Amino acid sequence: MExxxxxxxxxxxxxxxxxxxxYLPIIILIVYSFNGQGVGxxxxxxxxxxxYRLLFSDGAIWDSVWNSLLVAAAAVAIALLFGIxxxxxxxxxxxxxxxxxxxxxxxxxxxxxxxxxLSLLMLFREAGVKxxxxxxxxxxxxxxxxxxxTEIFAGLQKFExxxxxxSLDLGANYWQTFRxxxxxxxxxxxxxxxxxxFTLSMDxxxxxxxxxxxxxxxxxxxxxxxxxGITPEINAISTIIFAFSLCAIVAWxxxxxxxxxxxxxxxxxxxxxxx
Amino acid sequence: MFSRTYRAVITLxxxxxxxMFLLVPYILMFCYSFWSVSSxxxxxxxxxLANYRExxxxxxxxxxxxRSMWIAARVTLFSLLLGYPLAYYVSFQSGKxxxxxxxxxxxxxxxxxxxxxxxxxxxxxxxGVLNTLLQYIHVSQHPLxxxxxxxxxxVLTLTHIYTPFTxxxxxxxxxxxxxxxxxxxxxxxxxxxxxxxxxxxPLSVPGVLAGxxxxxxLSLGDFLAPLLxxxxxxxxxxxxxxSLFGAAYNWPLGAAISFCMLAIVVGLLFFSERLEKKWxxx
Numbered sequence: 001m002e003x004x005x006x007x008x009x010x011x012x013x014x015x016x017x018x019x020x021x022x023y024l025p026i027i028i029l030i031v032y033s034f035n036g037q038g039v040g041x042x043x044x045x046x047x048x049x050x051x052y053r054l055l056f057s058d059g060a061i062w063d064s065v066w067n068s069l070l071v072a073a074a075a076v077a078i079a080l081l082f083g084i085x086x087x088x089x090x091x092x093x094x095x096x097x098x099x100x101x102x103x104x105x106x107x108x109x110x111x112x113x114x115x116x117x118l119s120l121l122m123l124f125r126e127a128g129v130k131x132x133x134x135x136x137x138x139x140x141x142x143x144x145x146x147x148x149x150t151e152i153f154a155g156l157q158k159f160e161x162x163x164x165x166x167s168l169d170l171g172a173n174y175w176q177t178f179r180x181x182x183x184x185x186x187x188x189x190x191x192x193x194x195x196x197x198f199t200l201s202m203d204x205x206x207x208x209x210x211x212x213x214x215x216x217x218x219x220x221x222x223x224x225x226x227x228x229g230i231t232p233e234i235n236a237i238s239t240i241i242f243a244f245s246l247c248a249i250v251a252w253x254x255x256x257x258x259x260x261x262x263x264x265x266x267x268x269x270x271x272x273x274x275x
Numbered sequence: 276m277f278s279r280t281y282r283a284v285i286t287l288x289x290x291x292x293x294x295m296f297l298l299v300p301y302i303l304m305f306c307y308s309f310w311s312v313s314s315x316x317x318x319x320x321x322x323x324l325a326n327y328r329e330x331x332x333x334x335x336x337x338x339x340x341x342r343s344m345w346i347a348a349r350v351t352l353f354s355l356l357l358g359y360p361l362a363y364y365v366s367f368q369s370g371k372x373x374x375x376x377x378x379x380x381x382x383x384x385x386x387x388x389x390x391x392x393x394x395x396x397x398x399x400x401x402x403g404v405l406n407t408l409l410q411y412i413h414v415s416q417h418p419l420x421x422x423x424x425x426x427x428x429x430v431l432t433l434t435h436i437y438t439p440f441t442x443x444x445x446x447x448x449x450x451x452x453x454x455x456x457x458x459x460x461x462x463x464x465x466x467x468x469x470x471x472x473x474x475x476x477p478l479s480v481p482g483v484l485a486g487x488x489x490x491x492x493l494s495l496g497d498f499l500a501p502l503l504x505x506x507x508x509x510x511x512x513x514x515x516x517x518s519l520f521g522a523a524y525n526w527p528l529g530a531a532i533s534f535c536m537l538a539i540v541v542g543l544l545f546f547s548e549r550l551e552k553k554w555x556x557x
Binding site: 007008011012014015018019021022023025026028029032038039040041042043081082083085086088089092093095097101104105107108110111112113114115118119120121122123126138142145174196199200202203205206209210219222223226230234235238241242245246248249250253 | 277278280281282284285286288289290292293296297298299300301303304307357358360361363364365368376378379380381382383385386387388389390391393394395396397398400402403404406407408410411435438439467488489492493495496497498499503513516517520526529530533536537540544
């Protein structure tokens with residue numbers, strides 16, 4: 001699109017300041033993960049890798065990383081297992097309560113995590129389920145069906161239903177059509193959804209906070225340490241988390257750019273947060 | 276073209292799952308809010324309005340709720356003040372770097388909440404980066420105490436977290452404005468400011484509403500930033516709920532407060548959706 005609005009220098013400066021506001025804290029966090037003197041103090045001095053060394057020999061952290069990976073993988077499985085049919089249902093089935101269903105599926109995206117977490121906590125208590133990693137997996141999986149549904153629903157809008165019709169006309173049954181035509185066409189949406197869900201689950205803390213049993217996830221392990229006092233070791237692990245989120249998001253963005261324009265991505269992110 | 280069986284197979288599993296793990300829990304939360312806790316710390320399943328009565332009679336709950344709404348309102352205002360000009364800049368004036376800048380804004384959106392809140396803690400603390408910097412350049416002699424453990428710290432951190440959230444819908448609504456409308460406005464002799472006020476701003480109202488709703492709703496229910504950075508004066512309503520579900524052990528009262536929050540949030544969502552429809556460009 002050609003630019004028709006006159007350039008404004010003050011606006012460019014203002015935008016630069018907002019970017020600084022968004023990124024400076026993260027940059028400071030990263031810089032101080034190499035600081036020998038602790039998390040504060042200006043200027044940073046005694047560049048060191050000792051906090052990373054400490055981190056790599058910290059058993060509790062790695063246990064929680066492992067737990068988080070497990071939770072995230074299982075959450076991806078649950079969210080896709082129910083998100084794919086949910087998107088198909090919203091796209092091509094009429095049933096009573098469809099609007100209500102759509103709203104409730106998407107609700108966890110916009111609701112503060114505390115409400116999702118507490119309502120599930122009450123459910124597990126009434127059902128006599130002991131809190132453990134399983135309850136966290138159920139919580140993440142359920143809350144993130146919303147992400148899977150919106151991503152895959154958007155993917156469904158883009159491919160020709162005629163392909164499925166042709167497959168059915170040529171004698172394939174529904175399952176064959178789903179496996180050979182529908183799924184391959186949704187491949188990019190599914191990979192994108194999985195990436196997002198994995199990242200969001202790895203970082204999730206508000207829902208996990210209430211559903212935690214004995215085994216900690218990584219964000220909760222960090223949270224526990226923050227309450228006791230802060231060391232650059234937390235900066236170090238935060239830096240690593242940041243690096244991983246960054247890779248995941250850039251990968252997701254590239255993936256989306258292969259199939260659609262930036263405007264559509266924005267619309268899609270937006271849709272994912274709409275009731 | 277799809278048979279009944281096919282439609283049943285794609286509909287039933289997700290509907291059942293969502294009913295079981297989302298709908299039933301919300302209903303259960305509603306039920307809990309009418310129950311009570313006996314002196315032996317057992318939850319009694321008999322209904323009364325006692326929890327709601329306590330909510331309205333003890334000032335601490337309403338006061339904290341209003342304080343949370345006030346914090347959320349400030350977060351919303353600041354996020355809009357930062358997010359709108361940024362969206363305007365990226366949408367209209369960033370030229371070739373548009374794609375890069377857009378990515379730079381959405382990256383923080385997905386970067387761990389905890390990492391960002393923690394970053395502010397290390398910046399604002401009394402031995403933090405900001406205080407030691409100010410002393411290093413001799414602006415202040417002593418650490419400024421109000422920076423951390425105050426509502427200020429909570430508002431600042433939540434603004435940092437939710438600015439990208441408000442940016443997104445505003446940017447989307449700006450991108451959707453037909454550029455020839457802006458051209459027409461200029462051709463007809465309007466200044467940049469007049470064009471902004473009479474063309475761009477009204478057309479971006481739906482985006483502003485959506486962004487404001489995100490920022491307000493999500494910061495209203497936050498309990499982690501106040502715990503980490505708020506101190507006693509930065510307590511929010513969710514912190515009370517957390518303690519009622521923890522040491523204070525009064526789940527029914529906690530459920531009543533949560534349900535009020537849920538009602539406020541859902542009410543706001545409907546309200547903003549209706550307003551958006553009214554304002555959207557046809």
